[in-house]
Amino acid sequence: MRAIRGVVPVIDLLVFLVISALVIAGAVGVVMAERIFHAVLALALSLLGVAALFITLGAEFLAAIQVLVYAGGVVVLFLFATMLTRSDLQLRRPKGDELAPVGAVVFAIIALFYVASSGFVSLGERGSVAGSVENVGKLIFDLGTYAVPFELVGLLLLAAMVGAIFLAKKEEAR
Amino acid sequence: MVEDLLMKVLRGLVGVVAVILFLSLNVLFLTWMERKVIARIHVRYGPNRAGPYGLLQPIADMLKLLTKEDIVPEKADKLVYNLAPVVAFLFALLPAAAIGIGSGLIAADVGVGVLYITAVASLSTLAVLMAAWGSNNKYSLLGGMRTAAQSLSYEIPLVLSMIGIVAIVGSLSTQDIVAAQSQTWFGIIPKWFIFYQPLAFIVFFAAVVAEMGRIPFDLPESESELVAGFHTEYSGMKFAMFMFAEYIHFVVGSALVVTLFLGGWHLPVISPMVENLGMLKYLVQVAIFVAKMYVIIFVLMWVRGTLTRTKVDHVLSFGWKGLLPLALANVVITGVVLSI
Numbered sequence: 001m002r003a004i005r006g007v008v009p010v011i012d013l014l015v016f017l018v019i020s021a022l023v024i025a026g027a028v029g030v031v032m033a034e035r036i037f038h039a040v041l042a043l044a045l046s047l048l049g050v051a052a053l054f055i056t057l058g059a060e061f062l063a064a065i066q067v068l069v070y071a072g073g074v075v076v077l078f079l080f081a082t083m084l085t086r087s088d089l090q091l092r093r094p095k096g097d098e099l100a101p102v103g104a105v106v107f108a109i110i111a112l113f114y115v116a117s118s119g120f121v122s123l124g125e126r127g128s129v130a131g132s133v134e135n136v137g138k139l140i141f142d143l144g145t146y147a148v149p150f151e152l153v154g155l156l157l158l159a160a161m162v163g164a165i166f167l168a169k170k171e172e173a174r
Numbered sequence: 175m176v177e178d179l180l181m182k183v184l185r186g187l188v189g190v191v192a193v194i195l196f197l198s199l200n201v202l203f204l205t206w207m208e209r210k211v212i213a214r215i216h217v218r219y220g221p222n223r224a225g226p227y228g229l230l231q232p233i234a235d236m237l238k239l240l241t242k243e244d245i246v247p248e249k250a251d252k253l254v255y256n257l258a259p260v261v262a263f264l265f266a267l268l269p270a271a272a273i274g275i276g277s278g279l280i281a282a283d284v285g286v287g288v289l290y291i292t293a294v295a296s297l298s299t300l301a302v303l304m305a306a307w308g309s310n311n312k313y314s315l316l317g318g319m320r321t322a323a324q325s326l327s328y329e330i331p332l333v334l335s336m337i338g339i340v341a342i343v344g345s346l347s348t349q350d351i352v353a354a355q356s357q358t359w360f361g362i363i364p365k366w367f368i369f370y371q372p373l374a375f376i377v378f379f380a381a382v383v384a385e386m387g388r389i390p391f392d393l394p395e396s397e398s399e400l401v402a403g404f405h406t407e408y409s410g411m412k413f414a415m416f417m418f419a420e421y422i423h424f425v426v427g428s429a430l431v432v433t434l435f436l437g438g439w440h441l442p443v444i445s446p447m448v449e450n451l452g453m454l455k456y457l458v459q460v461a462i463f464v465a466k467m468y469v470i471i472f473v474l475m476w477v478r479g480t481l482t483r484t485k486v487d488h489v490l491s492f493g494w495k496g497l498l499p500l501a502l503a504n505v506v507i508t509g510v511v512l513s514i
Contacts, residue, residue: 011179037254037307044300064289068333072296073326079303080322083315133286133346 015056023049036082044075061133189281193270201421202232208475215479242410247310250407255308259408259415262301266419266426268294273429274349276439276459287347288336291430292329295385298419299325302404305416309407317403320393320486325385327493332381334501335374338508339367339434352438356445366437373504375435377497382427384493387420389478393486428470432463436470439463 026049029042047070054063140150206221206229213220221228246255269291274280284290299322306318340346343354357365368375384391395403405416432438439445439459448458484492 035251037251041254041304060284060286061289064286064293068289068293068296072293072299072329076296076299076303076322076326079300079307080319083303083307083319083322 012056016053019049019052019056022046023053037079040075040078040082043078044071047071047075059132061136186282189271193281194267196275197267197270197422197425200425201418202236204421204424204471205232205235205417207471211472211475212479215476236414239410239414244410244412245407247407249310251308251310253308254304255407256412258301258305258308259412259419261304262298262419263415265294265297265301266422268297269426270422270429272348273426273433274352274438275429275463276456277349277353279456279460280349283347283349285347287345287349288340288351288434289346291348292333292336295423295426296325296329298423301419305408306404309404311407313400313402313406314404317395317400317406321387321404323490324387324391324393324493327490328381328384328497331377331493331497331501332385334498334505335377335381336434337505338371338374341508341512342367342370348433348438352433352440355437356440358442362442364437364440364442366435368435371435371504371508373500373507377501377504378434379431380497381493382431383474383477384489386423386427388424388474390481390484391489392483393489398483424471424474425467428467428474429463431470432466436466
């Protein structure tokens with residue numbers, strides 16, 4: 001029995017590795033894809049993978065929001081915009097990308113150091129309800145915590161939206 | 175621990191099989207029912223050759239589609255084109271997991287229930303856009319762009335109209351929402367949310383029909399101008415998968431209306447009577463739920479037989495200028511009433 005009991009963390013690790021591989025594959029796809037449309041689809045894969053990672057950490061609310069806003073909203077808008085461009089549009093690689101692997105390695109090392117030095121939440125600590133509706137709501141709306149920054153971000157987005165509409169309307173009038 | 179895990183895996187598998195079986199049977203029946211109902215509205219007979227009352231027609235249709243030649247357009251984006259029907263089918267199945275057809279009869283009682291459902295339901299737009307783009311056809315592309323504009327516009331009133339209910343219940347889980355509607359006034363009038371939130375019901379119903387892409391909101395595939403919209407280039411089994419996904423949306427949307435506004439598997443006089451009947455209780459619950467679901471489905475077919483298609487600009491302005499303010503007003507009213 002004890003031998004089987006050791007299987008559970010292994011399954012956890014496997015799930016984590018598979019999802020992480022999907023996320024990274026999606027991210028690489030975004031950069032490497034030759035067509036914009038494929039790049040956006042790869043982005044969707046990556047974002048859905050992140051949502052899956054949220055679920056493995058017990059943050060169902062964040063996962064749902066991630067899917068609703070990013071995969072269901074932002075990516076659809078990207079695709080929508082892509083459809084307004086020419087269908088034979090191919091992305092041209094900038095010249096001199098021989099150094100790209102070096103950049104990737106350097107970035108990976110920096111990211112690894114950053115993750116190692118910050119508080120790394122392992123899968124064993126999931127089941128914590130940090131991402132539940134109640135806790136997220138308290139963080140956003142309790143005055144002591146993030147209420148003011150949250151409202152400011154909302155104001156900023158509103159300003160950006162009004163600006164975008166203004167620019168689009170101006171274009172129309174010309 | 176290990177036993178827990180095994181039970182979890184087993185329960186998950188049973189749930190997956192049950193959801194797919196439930197949806198498939200309903201979809202097969204629906205294709206027949208839709209043709210029959212529309213035919214009666216047109217004063218025709220509808221399918222009446224295969225089996226009694228033409229009931230075997232869906233099976234004949236399936237066989238026909240299975241054996242048809244699979245045509246891939248030469249200029250298509252092959253990968254995206256072939257992937258789109260599979261993705262559409264998968265994303266259509268996902269929301270059904272969090273809808274219960276009886277107390278405890280649910281594939282996955284997700285804590286964020288209705289939010290999960292709207293989130294994964296919004297993904298099916300992705301599949302439509304993939305089909306539209308991959309086909310490399312102007313009609314597909316136009317249909318796909320209409321889908322994107324329409325589903326993004328109606329998602330907002332859809333989510334907003336659910337906030338009132340979530341605020342009253344204090345939970346996002348579909349099981350909790352149905353449980354909150356089990357009471358009655360004087361033992362006869364059910365305390366369903368359609369009576370507490372009539373405004374939200376109207377908004378939700380309209381938005382759900384728009385998300386399903388049915389008449390009067392079926393612009394994405396309006397055959398008079400776009401041939402068949404996003405699935406113009408699809409044939410055989412791939413076309414069948416799109417049809418299947420569409421009817422699954424139909425079932426799931428109707429089930430969601432029943433869950434949120436019509437008391438799920440509760441019925442005033444009958445539900446208390448079967449409370450202590452053991453297994454029979456679950457049978458009655460499923461029967462009540464399915465019956466209610468088919469009332470909604472019938473109404474939607476009726477609408478299809480009665481109304482005409484709306485113009486695309488009218489659909490969008492109705493969403494933004496009609497439904498959105500109503501949904502916001504409902505949120506404000508509910509908030510004020512609840513805080514008094």
